[in-house]
Amino acid sequence: MKRRNFLKLSASACAALAALELKDKTIFKAAYAKTAATSPQLPGSLGAKEIPSVCEMCFWRCPIVGKVKDKKLVKIEGNPKSPANGPRVCARGNSGVQLLYDPDRIKYPLKRTGERGEGKWARISWDEALDEVAHNLKEVKKKYGPHALAYFDHGASAEFMRDIFKTLGSENYTNEPAFYQCVGPAALAYLKTYGYITTGTRQYVDMQNAKAMLLVGTHIGENVHVSHVREFIQGLQNGAKLVVVDPRFSAAAAKADIYLPIRPGTDTALLLAWMNFIITENLYDKDFVQKHCSGFDELKKAVKKYTLQWASPICDLPVEDMKKAILLLAKNSPHVSIHPGRHSTWYGRGDTSRHQALAILAALFGAVGVKGGLYFPTPVKKGHVSFGCAEEEPETPSKSISEDYYPFASTFGSPTSKIIEATRTANPYPIKLWGINGVNIIQTIPNPYQTMEAIKNLDFIFCEEILPTETAIWSDIVLPGATYLERYDSVYTYDLLTPYLTVRQPVVEPMFETKSSFWIARELAKRIGLKCFNYNNEIEFIEEELKGAGLTLKGLNKKGGIVAYEPNPYRSSKDFKVATESGKVQLSIEDFADEDLDPIPRFVPTPAPPKGYVRLVYGRSPVHTFSRTMNNKWLHNEVPENPLWVNDELAKQVGIKDGDEVVLENQDGYRSWPIKVKVTPGIRPDTAYMVHGFGSRSKALSKAYKQGVSDQFMITEYEDDPFMGASSHRTNFIRLVKAGKVINLPELCPPPKEIPRFSAKKTKTGGK
Amino acid sequence: MGYYGANLKNLLNKELAYICRLLAQGFTYPNGENCSDSFFSAVEQVARALDISCKKVSFPLSELREAYTLLFINEPNGQWAPPFSSVYLGTQGMLMDTGRDEAIKFYKKAGLEPVKTEEPEDFLATELHFLAELVDSGQRELLSSFLSAHLLKWYPHFYARLKALEPHPYYLLLAEITSKFLNTLNQEVIDETT
Amino acid sequence: MSQLAMVIDLNRCVGCHACAIACRAEWAVPVPYRRNWVKRLGPDATPKGLSFTFYPGLCNHCDDPKCTTVCPVDPEERVFKSKSGKTKKLAIRATYKDPFTGVVLVDKERCIGCGNCVEACPYGARYLNEELDDPKADKCTFCVERMAYNLEPACVRTCISGARIFGDLSDSSSAVYKIVNSGKAIRLQSKEVAIGPNVYYIGKDKDILLLKEKCTPHERKWENVKVPMRRGILKAAIRKLAKAV
The missing domain is CATH 3.40.228.10 (Dimethylsulfoxide Reductase, domain 2)
Structure with missing residues (x-):
């Protein structure tokens, strides 16, 4: 009886189906040997094929091997031949598998279909995406001049696209948050x-x-x-x-x-x-x-x-x-x-x-x-490769946002704070297009509220991204980048105590339509009409770099993907x-x-917390690389939130207990999401601490969204380093809000008279 | 057995495979072919054959592309239904997990291999294409175990997730057709072999 | 008798969690379960000063394991073989201690997934992934599977600072033997729970004090597994039934 009910396909339905010629649409081919039972696989990562490469879960770049079974990456270990780390990698290095196979990844080129910042997208082809980016780069340059283009980047692979901005003539071609929010002042001093x-x-x-x-x-x-x-x-x-x-x-x-x-x-x-x-x-x-x-x-x-x-x-x-x-x-x-x-x-x-x-x-x-x-x-020798981009330095504008403000900024590029200011105010010149590569600027640059305001002033914003970060959500075009496990980069040399030469190479094929940074930059340059990147693919220039070291890619891989050299660190x-x-x-x-700056260091005090507040400082968790790793399921599971460290004496005085949930309010009135308190004697009473990178605002990051609290969104007050224009991150102060009640924090270590107290700028409109 | 079996066999050989491929195409990113009047009309007819009521199916390509992207690729609020078995069957919450390994095992058993596509091997459309192959070649036992031990172990979770999102009516319809079709087919195969 | 053991040097450990993730990656241990973990302790005051240290933990492969006593599976005879070719016949349940390596293992073929052993472990070193159709107790194996290939346990291999020292306590030339017999290493046990854990810790006095204070087990959890035999079997049966429905 049942059988009669099974699919009452009418003749016309059959005809309609037949007309679609669906039989031709098969995507299978005979290939695998027909096996009744698959051969028993060795347990764990045993028996996997090992492909040498270079990690990028952070930027220290340890040599690794990807362990691959059946075209699938099953585990990452340190490259046993590496003189620096041997078979060891840290928690993040061990978790690369979860980045590669994160279902949240950006999989195809995306075009914004909703309002900017809304993150509504439609998949488009690579041709459409690249044409649109190229068109906007040309248009903005034509309309406002080359300096209206700005590029934010982080990581070696982002350097390819940097060449495009440089060739187009922008002074804002390198604005590494890695310098202006991180190592800049120390690098300059040394x-x-x-x-x-x-x-x-x-x-x-x-x-x-x-x-x-x-x-x-x-x-x-x-x-x-x-x-x-x-x-x-x-x-x-x-x-x-x-x-x-x-x-x-x-x-x-x-x-x-x-x-x-x-x-x-x-x-x-x-x-x-x-x-x-x-x-x-x-x-x-x-x-x-x-x-x-x-x-x-x-x-x-x-x-x-x-x-x-x-x-x-x-x-x-x-x-x-x-x-x-x-x-x-x-x-x-x-x-x-x-x-x-x-x-x-x-x-x-x-x-x-x-x-x-x-x-x-x-x-x-x-x-x-x-x-x-x-x-x-x-120094480890390798061959020099020229991509034929920007043979000359771009012309400086009549008023530069780099060296005209900070004498030593241009050593590294343009300060991010100045780019954001110029984008917001068109002063000294308008910036109308941002390209972003490998960095989530919303969770990296102080005062993200300003950053988001600036983005609204742009004619066009695009990014190359692996995950749908806040920055991707704000972009008009999102280009899906391949992870470090799916692409080649330049030959990598390490000049520390255990010098070596190695190369990043794909351990698996790129997922979906993700592409390597070199491919993206090269295709983009072609469409803009720049004579750039005169190599067809990465292997061509890698071979040239290796040639300078007397190697070939095949030869290098025969040696386990890495060659070690004798160090020469000391001098008589x-x-x-x-x-x-x-x-x-x-x-x-x-x-x-x-430049009228101190030739010898002088003590210049930074203002002390206003009454009722303590200074907010931040640091790292060993399992996270800023906000980059927050969506990694394994890493998130290890350290899923970032409790606020509060001094035990201070906590006692205001009745805060370990594990209490509070909201932070900064000196400008901005409030955080709820955060747990960790009461400890391991912090001064005038200071509170949290780990940086948490509190993602991108709902598309299923593991990271709203986990912990973002220190970045509490940093609304910043000052630039007068030497090179880096932005300060520890010039903000917080008090606590518990169950809706504001708690002013008593001052247990009052500052001496040499240290002035912070006072809010009068012009401030107040927070939210 | 012989009589009904022959009938079922006929069905297995042609129309059922058509339907599998139709659904596979439907869950593929909208292009000219799977977004044509004739395609929509076939979807309608299959819906009717399964007693699923539906209005006239016709949507512009751009609308379906946005809907597809937000449902199956990336959605700003994370409100999407990943069309990959690993997300539902695996233990690590990632792509290329045990769901994909299982799928490949079935492909291997059938002596087949998907031609390289952008998606992992456990993509819904790929699995539906595979189902068509099994139907086409009349590999009943493999068909039965593929359905019960794999596809139907994750598809209901996918379907539930999709429904909860209140998605675009076209994809809701396709998902409903697929659900009913897979369950009916499975029941039919069970009935036939018992 | 051999006894494989581990010494964790808290002076070297920086709490990087590489061990926990390497284990997860090697054995596909699903979140949120663990075979291997790092707990961050402090900063807290101790009589010896402020301490901020870590509890890298894993199965202790105890001298007197209690997990093996609560397994309701009927014992079965098995012949164990040592490296040198000695054999020993033992009747074992679905979880047992290997007489030649001292490693506590689960026989996945025979485990019925009742969860008794998970409840019994005072260190919380076992888990049962209830989401699976046919869950089995799972835990650290000291990577015996890798030992056949002359590889150290995954956590030891990845440890970035060399804080994990692994070896055989019966081998007087091994590093673990030397450290343990120097008297400097401690085990996490109390007068209530004294079952001979074979993971040892060394470190500064203040760090050891904090570790002992925060992480020593006191609850004889195996005694909570009441009427182990019947209850366990019943639980497994109910789960199977529920799945079928």
Whole structure:
């Protein structure tokens, strides 16, 4: 009976179906050998094919192998042949599988169909997407000039598209949040002191051979870069003494011999007092200073007024503790690692000076080019490749938003704060198009409210993205980028203590219609009519780069995808040379003086919290790379939220308990989503801390959305570093709101008179 | 058995395969072919054959493209229904999980391999195409186990998720047709073999 | 008798969670379950100073495992073979301790997924993925499967700072033997729960104090698994029935 009811297909229905010629639409072919039972596979990742490549879960870029079974990536491990990490990768490196196979990924080129910021999309073809981007680049340039184009980027693969903006003639072709929100001030300070970038993407500090180490606000262990952590731990295992200066008891502080819980914003005062102390007490390396440094007399004179007694109330540290720490470092000199730091955009004013002070301290100890000190990179040779883009530097506009505001900004590009301002105000010239590649600017640049306002002024905004981030949601065209596991990039060389050469190569085919950054940039250039990227594909230029190293891709892969070289990090006194103008380590920087900036660091206090508020600082979780990894299911599961650290004494006074849920309100009245409180003695009472990168506002990120709280959305007040225009991130203050009631926080460590108190700008319209 | 079996076999050989392919096409990104009057008309007829009431089916390509994108590719509020078995059958909440491995095992057993498409092998349309192959070649046992041990283990979850989104009427209709069709086909195969 | 064991050096550990994820990736352990975990402890005050440390945990492959005693599956005889070729015949339930390696394992073929052993473990080292049609108890195996290929456990291999030391406690030349016999290593056990865990910890006094305070088990959980035999079988049967309906 049932059978009769089964599909009453009429003759006309059959005819309609037949007419569609559906039989021809098969997408299957005979291929696999017909097997009744599949052969038993080895358990876990055993028996997988291993393909060498380079990680990009963060930008340290550890060599990895992708373990592939049946065309599927099953696991990632460190490349056992790597002299830096061997078979090890961190939690993020281990979780690349979840990025590659995240169902939330951007899968096809998308075009906005709704309002900007609404995120309504329709899939379009690559041709349509690229034509539209090319058309807008040309149109905006024609209408407003080349500088109306701005590019925000992060990561090696974003460099291909950077060339397009440069070739089009914009001065705003490189605006790495990685510099202006991160390493910029530190990089500049070391570049000017030593003539090479001792810190930037990487830190050239020989912790594994140190007898003592100093970390100022650096929290290795929470900030995880595998080889760096290994060297740090190896140093400690070898018996190195550790001094940590940090308002918060970090994972690194937990391993310290001396921990100095300094008042935020006063590190330079401590460093200046230490310099003065070792000069007055004759604890500095006279021989090194005499032979290899310039500007010592000026330095000596400039720091004379900074005594430990002077620093003590400013830094809120006992003189004895400060003395004990500097003596410990001095005793072990020159084999001391004065860590240069990395993320240094803290307070705007004084950021470059603080890292300059660290650089000088290392020099005074003679801790440069020796075991345990700062060391020299070992360049690894590879062939030079020219893409034939922008043969010349773009012409500077009559008023530049880079060097006309900040004398040392143009070393790195244009400050992001200035780009946003010009986009909002058309001053000094209008910016009308943004291209964004590999960075979620809404969760990266201070005051995202301003960033979103700026976006509304644009004629066009596009991005190359892997995930539907806030930035993608704001874009008119979204280009689906291939992950690091699906593409080639340039040959990658590592010039630290274990130099090597390796190459990123796809471990699996790209998912959906995602494309490599090189392919995208090349196709785009073609459509704009630029004679650029004169290689058909990545392999062609990789072979050329490898040729310069006497290798081929096949040969390299035969060796396990990586070749190691001997390091040359140290220098004898005879061979010691630095690439500064004077050829010496510059304890006083003339270039700075020429621009009416301090040639020698000076203590410039950052304003103290207003009454009722504490300073908001932030840091890293070892399982997350900023907001980039928040949607990774495995990583999210490890650390799903970012509780606010509140000092236990302070919490007691206002009746806040561990695990309480509160809302944060900043000095401008902006409020956060609810956040849990972690009550701990491991933070100063004038400071609150949270991990950066949480609190995604993109609902399309199914794992990350509304998980934890975004520090970025609490950072509405920022100041630019006067040297290079980086934006400050630790100049905001919060109080708590519990069950709708505002809690003013008592001041348990009142600032001394030398430190002014923050007062809100009068022009502010107030928050929401 | 012989009589009914022959009848069913005929059906299996042609019209049923047509329907599988029609649905597979329907769940493919809208293009000229799967967005034509003749295609819509076939969808209507199949709906009727399954006792699913439907109004005249006709939608502009641009409308379906936006609807498809938001339902099956990326949606700004995360309100989408991933058309991949791994999302429902896997334990890791990711693509290319055990759902895809299972699908491939079935393809291998049939001696087939999908030609390279942009989507993972466990894409709904690909699995429906595979179903058509099984129907076409009359591989009853494999058909039966593919339906009960794989496709029908995840399709209901997908369908429930889709329905909850109150999607574009066209995709709701296609999903309803697919649901009813798969269940009926499955029942038919069970009845026939018992 | 051999006993495989692990020593975790908290002086080296930076709490990076690589171990937890490598394990998850290697064995496809579904979120939110774990075979291997890192718990972040502190910063908290201890009598020896402020501590901020970690509890990297996994199955302890106990000397006197309680999980194996609550398994309701009928014992079956099995012949175990040592590396040197010695054999030993034992009647085992669906979870058992290998007499030659000391590793506690689950026989997935025979496990009925009742969850008794999950409830019994005072360390919370086992899980049962109830979402599966036919769930089986799962836990750390010290990666015995990898050992056949001369590979260390996945967590040990990925540990970025070399904080996980793995080996055989019966081998006096092994690193674990030396550390454990130096008396410096501690085990997480109390007078209530003293079942001989074979994961040991070393570290600064303050960190060990915090670890012991926060993570030592006190509840004899296996005693909560009442009438283990009947209840377990019933639970498994009910689940099967529910699935069928």
